[in-house]
Amino acid sequence: xxxxxxxxxxxxxxxxxxxxxxxxxxxxxxxxxxxxxxxxxxxxxxxxxxxxxxxxxxxxxxxxxxxxxxxxxxxxxxxxxxxxxxxxxxxxxxxxxxxxxxxxxxxxxxxxxxxxxxxxxxxxxxxxxxxxxxxxxxxxxxxxxxxxxxxxxxxxxxxxxxxxxxxxxxxxxxxxxxxxxxxxxxxxxxxxxxxxxxxxxxxxxxxxxxxxxxxxxxxxxxxxxxxxxxxxxxxxxxxxxxx
Amino acid sequence: xxxxxxxxxxxxxxxxxxxxxxxxxxxxxxxxxxxxxxxxxxxxxxxxxxxxxxxxxxxxxxxxxxxxxxxxxxxxxxxxxxxxxxxxxxxxxxxxxxxxxxxxxxxxxxxxxxxxxxxxxxxxxxxxxxxxxxxxxxxxxxxxxxxxxxxxxxxxxxxxxxxxxxxxxxxxxxxxxxxxxxxxxxxxxxxxxxxxxxxxxxxxxxxxxxxxxxxxxxxxxxxxxxxxxxxxxxxxxxxxxxx
DNA sequence: ATCGCGCAAAGTGTCGACACATTGGAGTGG
DNA sequence: CCACTCCAATGTGTCGACACTTTGCGCGAT
Numbered sequence: 001x002x003x004x005x006x007x008x009x010x011x012x013x014x015x016x017x018x019x020x021x022x023x024x025x026x027x028x029x030x031x032x033x034x035x036x037x038x039x040x041x042x043x044x045x046x047x048x049x050x051x052x053x054x055x056x057x058x059x060x061x062x063x064x065x066x067x068x069x070x071x072x073x074x075x076x077x078x079x080x081x082x083x084x085x086x087x088x089x090x091x092x093x094x095x096x097x098x099x100x101x102x103x104x105x106x107x108x109x110x111x112x113x114x115x116x117x118x119x120x121x122x123x124x125x126x127x128x129x130x131x132x133x134x135x136x137x138x139x140x141x142x143x144x145x146x147x148x149x150x151x152x153x154x155x156x157x158x159x160x161x162x163x164x165x166x167x168x169x170x171x172x173x174x175x176x177x178x179x180x181x182x183x184x185x186x187x188x189x190x191x192x193x194x195x196x197x198x199x200x201x202x203x204x205x206x207x208x209x210x211x212x213x214x215x216x217x218x219x220x221x222x223x224x225x226x227x228x229x230x231x232x233x234x235x236x237x238x239x240x241x242x243x
Numbered sequence: 244x245x246x247x248x249x250x251x252x253x254x255x256x257x258x259x260x261x262x263x264x265x266x267x268x269x270x271x272x273x274x275x276x277x278x279x280x281x282x283x284x285x286x287x288x289x290x291x292x293x294x295x296x297x298x299x300x301x302x303x304x305x306x307x308x309x310x311x312x313x314x315x316x317x318x319x320x321x322x323x324x325x326x327x328x329x330x331x332x333x334x335x336x337x338x339x340x341x342x343x344x345x346x347x348x349x350x351x352x353x354x355x356x357x358x359x360x361x362x363x364x365x366x367x368x369x370x371x372x373x374x375x376x377x378x379x380x381x382x383x384x385x386x387x388x389x390x391x392x393x394x395x396x397x398x399x400x401x402x403x404x405x406x407x408x409x410x411x412x413x414x415x416x417x418x419x420x421x422x423x424x425x426x427x428x429x430x431x432x433x434x435x436x437x438x439x440x441x442x443x444x445x446x447x448x449x450x451x452x453x454x455x456x457x458x459x460x461x462x463x464x465x466x467x468x469x470x471x472x473x474x475x476x477x478x479x480x481x482x483x484x485x486x
Numbered sequence: 487a488t489c490g491c492g493c494a495a496a497g498t499g500t501c502g503a504c505a506c507a508t509t510g511g512a513g514t515g516g
Numbered sequence: 517c518c519a520c521t522c523c524a525a526t527g528t529g530t531c532g533a534c535a536c537t538t539t540g541c542g543c544g545a546t
Contacts, residue, residue, distance in 0.1 A: 034500080070501090072499080
């Protein structure tokens with residue numbers, strides 16, 4: 001494999017990341033783009049852990065920081081609350097929400113179920129050409145795994161999943177899954193780099209795409225769900241918990 | 244059956260209705276209670292069809308109407324947008340969102356999947372006493388069916404479903420289902436009073452509760468999903484569509 | 487009659503100010 | 517030394533005002 005392929009793989013990773021993080025919110029930016037920009041900034045800060053759980057967010061200070069008034073900041077905070085990234089108690093100071101293991105498990109339960117649905121719909125509705133697009137993503141995953149690029153693998157995996165959701169043909173479903181995804185990226189760093197994880201995951205992806213090609217619903221659904229649970233167990237085992 | 248039981252059945256229907264409509268939003272009312280009140284008022288108006296799809300909502304006029312400034316109204320509109328009840332295009336006039344049959348189908352697909360998950364979790368986690376609570380709801384349904392009370396049946400059914408979600412032990416799941424429910428109530432009137440629907444539905448509920456009691460996962464999941472689809476088909480056949 | 491231009495009316499997004507609630511610490515009494 | 521009270525500092529929720537955009541109507545040209 002030519003080295004520039006790997007380079008290309010990494011090249012637009014930053015852009016891919018931004019795009020995938022907020023794919024949930026196309027059409028939700030109906031509110032002012034100013035508020036949306038602030039929302040984006042804070043959301044990234046929270047999911048990357050720079051703004052830790054419990055951290056107080058001061059609307060006045062943020063207003064200064066972004067050189068606007070408090071009104072758009074307030075809107076941004078409400079958006080963040082809708083995504084469960086901050087808590088805004090009435091008349092009290094908003095703060096970054098914390099995330100307990102039970103909640104993580106709840107989210108993964110939902111994800112497993114919904115990705116099962118995605119696979120089911122995809123088998124029934126996607127054309128062979130569309131399934132080929134998944135094959136392309138899988139190629140990127142293989143390249144990342146070969147290069148040991150954990151970060152690249154993670155985001156290309158998100159891209160793979162997002163493409164699956166899109167191919168399900170159910171836009172509502174895609175939106176709700178993206179919303180769940182935003183939450184999940186908060187504890188993503190906990191599931192990093194467990195030995196053997198990449199290889200196993202890659203093999204499952206390959207089997208999944210094959211199941212799609214062969215229109216094997218039961219197999220596709222089973223693999224799809226097990227992929228989600230594999231992710232959960234990685235987090236569960238990795239560690240230290242907050243509350 | 245004594246007549247006052249039926250009377251009791253109908254008595255707190257209004258309160259039940261309000262409570263179930265907004266069970267999704269416990270904890271989301273973090274924003275000011277003023278904005279939340281406006282949100283509630285408008286949401287009810289929209290789901291009951293008094294504010295038809297496409298209807299423009301004027302923030303200034305609403306501000307006068309609720310005797311506040313435009314700020315809380317604006318917040319309420321953003322909440323409504325989050326629930327997909329209104330569309331707020333940037334710099335353009337907000338208007339009540341319209342709902343196409345394809346979107347209805349999408350929502351029902353998600354609901355079917357998630358209620359399958361609810362049943363799965365419920366069988367694994369609920370105690371016998373908790374399952375008895377479902378039995379009580381089912382009693383109300385039976386009474387409604389006997390009395391031919393379609394309206395009562397509908398809302399007690401919502402209560403039944405909501406209790407199921409609660410007993411799944413997954414609070415995230417309950418919240419997301421409630422959010423979907425808010426959407427669904429918009430086209431609820433379309434699925435009214437199809438002949439034979441009540442009797443079939445009632446029988447399915449009975450089988451569902453029995454499956455719970457016997458801890459029969461596969462059966463429970465199957466019935467749960469089929470109940471959702473029965474609702475969809477009723478809507479599909481009932482008629483006229485907007486866009 | 488039709489089309490395009492331009493202007494007034496209406497509405498949104500943003501701002502700074504203000505009233506009230508909460509918070510944390512200083513000061514007082516036990 | 518601790519508990520309680522009170523008060524200033526800090527921060528939120530709401531308001532009215534203003535600039536800019538969109539909308540829709542009239543008017544003139546073709």
